[in-house]
Amino acid sequence: MEINSYPQFDETLYTATLDNGLKVNFLPRTDFHKTYGILTTDYGSVDNEFVPLGETEIRRFPDGIAHFLEHKLFEKEDHDAFELFGKYGADANAFTSFTRTSYLFQTTQNVAKCVTTLLDFVQTPYFSEKTVEKEKGIIGQEIKMYDDDSNWRLYFGIIENMYPKNSLSIDIAGTVDSINKITAKDLYDCYKTFYQPSNMDLFLVGNFEVEAMLELIKENQAVKEFPSPEPIKRAEEFFDLEGRDIIPYRMTELEVQRPKTIIGIKGLDKVPAGRAGLRYKLAVELLLYLLYSETSDKYLELYDEGILDDSFGYDFSLERGFHFATISGDTNKPQELSNAVIEIAEHALEFLDDKEAAFELAKRELIGRNIQAMNSLESIANRYEAELFENATLFDVGALLEQLTLADIKAVAKQFLRSEAISVYQILPKEDEDK
Template sequence: MKKIFYPSINETLYTGILDNGLEVTLLPKPDFHKTYGLFTTNYGSIDNEFIPLGHDSFTKVPDGIAHFLEHKLFEKEDEDVFQKFGRQGASSNAFTSFTRTSYLFSSTDNMLKNIQTLIDFVQDPYFTEESVNKEKGIIGQEIQMYQDDPNWRLYFGILNNLYPKHPLHIDIAGTEESISHITAEDLYLCYNTFYHPSNMNIFIVGKMDPEQLMQFIIDNQNQKEFVKAQPIERRFPVENAKDIIKEDQINLSVSRPKAIVGLKGLDDVPEDGFERLKYQTTLQLLLQLLFGDTSESYLNMYNEGLIDDSFSFEFTLDRSFHFADFSTDTNEPERFANQMINLILKSKDSPELTERNLNLAKRKMMGKHLKSLDSLEYIANQFSGAKFGDTTLFDLAEIIDSIELDDLLAAQEAFVRPEGLSRFFIYPK
């Protein structure tokens, strides 16, 4: 077990990779009574074309299967896992993203029992055709609910423009048509490939003895047999900037139009984990300087009535993609989109990009980050998303501190390309 001390935040992380490949990370928090556990597989909604474990050729599975599998793992032959956690004084949940699926619990008592339940239920799949078919109706209702959400449709509208060939543009839950084709055999195929311990990590934060807990997890894994790991081969469509759909729109039952501008990253993101997290943080700072609520651009658009309090922006970076999006409710969607695109393209010359503004933004980001580390729930939920190789959420303070104005300018030059821009509108019916 490796012990890593982070002096800037006074935290000590304990990590180890078990014989079966499972990565374990422990964060002792002696002053807290609560414990959070997170068991994550490096498998999400975009991983629908791959070579299954023990096979030698690619297969394509129905869209939405990673999310479907997440639902089904909670259901066992003789019990409901949610109820079991409840009897042990814990609450449990799970979520599927584009690239990960995580199962989690939180509790103030029975820590070891709940950790054992978390590990054991995820490592003990039970799928039957009958239960799979029953679940299709439940997930179908969930898909329909998201289809009725205008903000969800706006987000996936711009993703469809930016990534028309990539599975990123497909709803994480799939479509009612795609999930109708899922079988128990499909679920086992995906499970056996992506839920191997070598493709997973477990993170525990709370009051603990890390040596004792690490041994507890090792003993649990030593009681189980796993086939030998093999590298997972995924396949994604070849993309080209020319594939980007420049503009699209739909009509929904909304009271005001909605607009979103997207910028697809066409540059190469660093492979090194530390540099990768630094790139992400640099772009987040850049966008905050350019479009944060104290920026001249924001105030001008707000005062002109082009945007309101619904305006938001985000930079997303993950395993095989990165993009920024800017959205708002507005009575002048096209004018908003034109102005945003103009501001983005001219951002290198923005008067906001000064040492003083950067230092203010860094202090604000650092303060928010350090305050967030007082929340075990925040740490647990953010840990897997901010993990790039050996670089974690706990390296962020050092990264924020290291970013200079030249880093922002270099990131802007690499990321902002006119051919990567797109816009999408929702108009009232």
Template structure:
């Protein structure tokens, strides 16, 4: 078992890749009563074109199948897995993102039993025609609920502008029409392809003994037969490297009291899955905090002008095959807000907020938030399992934040913020509501 000590955080990681390829990472936290475990597969909503395990040709599956599969794994012939966890004092959940699917539990006791339950239910699929058809109605209601959410519509509106061809613009849950096409055979094909142990990782953090925990996991995995691992082949539509396929502007009307405005920036450069990639993402976070954080002169000016309020903020997503940033808020003046943001972005290199003194402040703030987050077991496990930067992880962020310079920020600004990479999406109140 490999042991890595991070002196700046005073944390020690224990790692072992099992014979079947499953990567196990453990972080003991002395003094904690709770233990949190998350099992993650490198498979998400964008992975709809792939070569199924044991086959040689690409297949296309309906949008939403990764999320559908997540739901179905909790249902077994013997009953609902949530009830099993509950009987053993654990709280369980799962979530699907664009690139990952994760299954998790937290508990204060019966850790071995709950950990083995997690491994077993994720690794034992059970789908029938009847249960799949039943789930379509349940997920269909979930989809309709999201379609009524203006913030959800705003987010996917800008994503469709930035990625009109990439499956990223499709709702993670799919559509009512797409999930209606899902079959048990497709679920099994996706499961066999992406739920190989070698495409998964298990992270356990909390009041644990690493050696004893690894012994439980190894015994469980050694008692199961898995097919030989196969290379996973995924396929994505070709995108214009110069951003010429980006839709510059769209808008829609919804029954909202106030308008919503969002500006998106599509990353046109490739992000490497290593420490350099993690540093690049950190530089982007610091850059947007410098320019648009709630203590920046830009934000205060927009706030004083009545263009933004407390709803304004930015989000950044950096993952395999894509990365983008969004800046959004509720406003009476959607066009003024997007124009102001674009104006600030296009002249960001000359912005007075982009200086060494402010960088030092936002680095200090970022470091403080990171150290505070390291007390949250959920944050540690989910962040570690969800990132894709090779051997680099959140445990390297203290050193990475410390080494970033103003020159690094300026270089990243020039690389990421380009006029041709920008897009705008507005939500306006329905004409009847606006009168």
């Protein structure tokens, strides 16, 4: 077992890779009552075109199948995994993103039983055509619910602008039409390909004894049989790195009270691999903080002018194969807001001149937030990135932030903030046809 110590935080992370390839991470916190566990596979909504395990040709699967599979794994022939967790006094959940699917639990009791339940239900698939047909109706309702969510529509509207020819632009849950094409065989084919133990990792944090937990998991895995692992062959996504595919502007009208504006900045630059990629991510987050947080001069100016309000915010996403920023808000002056956001981005280098003091304050703020997040078991486990950032954890972030300089932020601004990478999507109130 590999041991990584963080003496400055009085934390120790224990890591082991089992014989079947499953990677396990343990962060014991015996002073906590709660334990949190998350089992993740490197498989998300964009992975719908690949060579299934045991085959030789690339096949395309229906959009939304990774999310559909996540739903179906909880249901077994004679029981539901949610009921088992409830019996042990635990809460369970799952989520699917663009590039990963995770299953999780949190509990203050029966930790060993919860860990084996998590492993067993994820590693024992049961799909039948009857239960698959039933699930189509349930997920179809979920899709329609999100279709009525204006903020969700805003978010995917800008993604469609930035990635119009990419599977990123398709809702993680798929469409009603696409999920209706899913079969039980499709689910098994996806499962066998991506739910290999060697494509998964388990992170446990909380009140447990490491050696005993490792033995429990080894025993659980030893009695299970898995297909011989093979390298996963995904179809290569085309990412336009010159911005030619980006749709500069679109809008739609919906039943909303106020206009909504979102500005997207698509990453056209190449992100470095490993820990350098995490350093890049932190640099962009610092850059966005300096430009668009409520502490910036421009934010206060736009607030006083009534162009933005407390709904204004920004986000940065960096996952396997892509990265982008979004800046959005509700406003009665949508064009003024989008123009102001773009102007700040295009003149970022000028704005950052003589901002050394502001940069140091921003860095301290982000380091403080990171330390505060260490009090959350969920934050520690959920922010673990296995392959993407060379197994970096929340405890590695502070040191990387400390290393960053204002010159680093300017360099990132120069490569990331490009005019050709910017797009705008707006949702405007639907006009009353009776007027």
